[in-house]
Amino acid sequence: MMKFRSSIPWEKTDLTPATPKAPWLKQTPNQTPTQSKKNHLETGLLGEVIAKNFLLRQGLVFIQANYRCKCGEIDLIMSQEETAIVVEVRVRNTKSHGSGLDSIRQKKQRRVSNCALLWWQKTGQFIFKGLRFDAVVLSENQQIDWIQNAWILENS
Numbered sequence: 001m002m003k004f005r006s007s008i009p010w011e012k013t014d015l016t017p018a019t020p021k022a023p024w025l026k027q028t029p030n031q032t033p034t035q036s037k038k039n040h041l042e043t044g045l046l047g048e049v050i051a052k053n054f055l056l057r058q059g060l061v062f063i064q065a066n067y068r069c070k071c072g073e074i075d076l077i078m079s080q081e082e083t084a085i086v087v088e089v090r091v092r093n094t095k096s097h098g099s100g101l102d103s104i105r106q107k108k109q110r111r112v113s114n115c116a117l118l119w120w121q122k123t124g125q126f127i128f129k130g131l132r133f134d135a136v137v138l139s140e141n142q143q144i145d146w147i148q149n150a151w152i153l154e155n156s
Helices: 033-057 106-122
Strands: 061-069 072-080 083-091 130-138 144-151
Touching: 033 061, 033 072, 033 083, 033 130, 033 144, 061 106, 072 106, 083 106, 106 130
Parallel strands: 083 130
Antiparallel strands: 061 072, 072 083, 130 144
């Protein structure tokens, strides 16, 4: 049996995949981008738990967390009397990129609103009389800001 040796000049002998570099991600020396994303997701989930507990102490009733549909995701769905409340949770470790409320731009509002409308058609309209959009912003100094009626649903 003959053995052929490859003569392709660009062939690598080291088959270890290169770690992609993302200069905009703050990484500790041994942290890969996937670990950074995992930490980001864990921070977001922790923020949602803190926001949920805060809203429960304010007298709201928990309905659902992380409702997903083809349009996107709703962080929290709560209720207050006969009103369903869609809550967008933002965690800010620094103010270098603006406040948490500033980060809920029109595109994000539209995505959450469309997801809320799908939820409303499937479930909400049979239980509630109104729908409201709130935001809960957790800042670096452990301050919780609850913005009621953070945006309104526009007729399109």
